[in-house]
Amino acid sequence: MFATAHNASNLKWHVVGRINDGLLRHPVDSPQWKTIDHLYPEFGVEPRNLRLGLASNGMNPFGSLSTSYSSWHVLLMIYNLPPWLCVKHKYMMLCIMITGPRQPGNDIDVYLTPLIEDLRNLWEEGVDVYDENVGQTFRLRAMIFCTVNDFPAYGNLRRHSVKGHHACPICEKNTSFIQLKHGKKTVYTRHRRFLKHYHLYQRLKKAFNGTHESEGASEPLAGHEVYDRVKDIVTVFGKTHRKDHADKNIWKKRSVFFDLPYWANLHVRHCLDVMHVEKSVCDSLIGILLNIKDKTKDGLKCHQNLVELGIRYQLHLQAQGRRMYLPPACYTMSTKEKKHFCHYLKNVKLPQGYSSNIKSLVSVNDLKLVGLKSHDCHVLMQLLLPVAVRGILPEKVRVAITCLCFFFNAICSKVIDLKQLDDLENQAAIILCELEMYFPPLFFDIMIHLIVHLVCEIRLCVSMFLCWMYLVECYMKVLKAYTKNQY
Numbered sequence: 001m002f003a004t005a006h007n008a009s010n011l012k013w014h015v016v017g018r019i020n021d022g023l024l025r026h027p028v029d030s031p032q033w034k035t036i037d038h039l040y041p042e043f044g045v046e047p048r049n050l051r052l053g054l055a056s057n058g059m060n061p062f063g064s065l066s067t068s069y070s071s072w073h074v075l076l077m078i079y080n081l082p083p084w085l086c087v088k089h090k091y092m093m094l095c096i097m098i099t100g101p102r103q104p105g106n107d108i109d110v111y112l113t114p115l116i117e118d119l120r121n122l123w124e125e126g127v128d129v130y131d132e133n134v135g136q137t138f139r140l141r142a143m144i145f146c147t148v149n150d151f152p153a154y155g156n157l158r159r160h161s162v163k164g165h166h167a168c169p170i171c172e173k174n175t176s177f178i179q180l181k182h183g184k185k186t187v188y189t190r191h192r193r194f195l196k197h198y199h200l201y202q203r204l205k206k207a208f209n210g211t212h213e214s215e216g217a218s219e220p221l222a223g224h225e226v227y228d229r230v231k232d233i234v235t236v237f238g239k240t241h242r243k244d245h246a247d248k249n250i251w252k253k254r255s256v257f258f259d260l261p262y263w264a265n266l267h268v269r270h271c272l273d274v275m276h277v278e279k280s281v282c283d284s285l286i287g288i289l290l291n292i293k294d295k296t297k298d299g300l301k302c303h304q305n306l307v308e309l310g311i312r313y314q315l316h317l318q319a320q321g322r323r324m325y326l327p328p329a330c331y332t333m334s335t336k337e338k339k340h341f342c343h344y345l346k347n348v349k350l351p352q353g354y355s356s357n358i359k360s361l362v363s364v365n366d367l368k369l370v371g372l373k374s375h376d377c378h379v380l381m382q383l384l385l386p387v388a389v390r391g392i393l394p395e396k397v398r399v400a401i402t403c404l405c406f407f408f409n410a411i412c413s414k415v416i417d418l419k420q421l422d423d424l425e426n427q428a429a430i431i432l433c434e435l436e437m438y439f440p441p442l443f444f445d446i447m448i449h450l451i452v453h454l455v456c457e458i459r460l461c462v463s464m465f466l467c468w469m470y471l472v473e474c475y476m477k478v479l480k481a482y483t484k485n486q487y
Contacts, residue, residue, distance in 0.1 A: 002140070010085060025414070027461070036051075047080075052078060052079065052142060053146055053147070053148060055074070055472045056074045056157070057153065058103050062483060069100075071098070071099050073094060074094075075095070077092055077471070079466070089478060123141055123260065126140055146467060148467040151446075158270045159255055160172075168450070183301040194217045194429035194432075201213075202214075210311060231258075273468055273469045275468040278381055280448070282377035284297060286372070300324075330438050331397050339364065381408050385401065386401070400438065407431060411464050412468075413463075432452055
């Protein structure tokens, strides 16, 4: 890149070409970028030093959705470039390709070790590079600014347990959970803790779990605190190693990224992927609104859990002779309303290239949506769902869902006003509290809970549209096109 004058000039765009108006447009506007410049002035004084984003993702290169074969790729993205170039495939570096019948899982650190060694040398010593734009040689250094992965890969890299009672990597041991007796699911509630003090919802009992909420949200762990917890963990790699189920430690290993000298000083080391969070939320909403079999979070076990928890007495099971009657909830739609919902999506017309053909995903006869991809859920949440539920659901439920859609639209913007982040963070907590009022506890899996932490990562690290998995998924599609024959 430095051998081409145009590309070498673009690598200094964040200093000489950007608009500095106090808005969050680029990672250079974030506190994390400024913290690195402050702690390591010899690195920050050279604008050509690279700040890289690392992403990893797995796929089946033969186009099948089966897991009989797995190929994992590790990509590096350059955040020095302008935002419209950061997302281009031309500037993504495929540095590792892990092939094999099974995904690497916890053993991914073994494959990352050579890359981490190279990155450490680039940080400590650097390499001499000739800059064609200015016609001189300089010492180039580089660092990992953050990583972005889906949630399972997030757990593999950070090696924090993303399942069970303490699945939230930000709340850690202060994660509020309920182990449901019927269905054997773990749900994550009590989002009133994230509200401002003395908020009206904190004093409500009947609408929530029957108690006041007096606790506050916990502060996320700093990098040195995480290192203190994992530095003494002995890690044994290999698929044949038998796991010790008696070990209840939520931290499973010391991440290989801590070999980098600056890693513990970063505010956000591993970013949550808003793409998969948005898709999971959309799938849960569509499943429960249309009552899709095997996808809905409402049913017999849901009502049994309400009886067990002693909440929502109006939704408790009612005996009618030999049968049990399930009272409809406020989000339950009649067959006529479901048809109206599906007909709207069937007849919607969108600009060419804006999204996939939405009407091909709607089954009016079965009253369900099938084959939703990540971008389809993105379009539904940010554009179509607020209109589709208008005039169908009760006003309070409809407003809560619409506010959730507007929230995702706001955090996915390319330009974000830093003054509005406090309002967005408070709005996220209010929306989750309102959803707790209307939707059953089974609805609140870990992906719903992660909504409350998205704004904090935007404030500290980077805009969501530069650190979501859409860029990586599109690159995976390009790589799949190269594979024509399985042999």
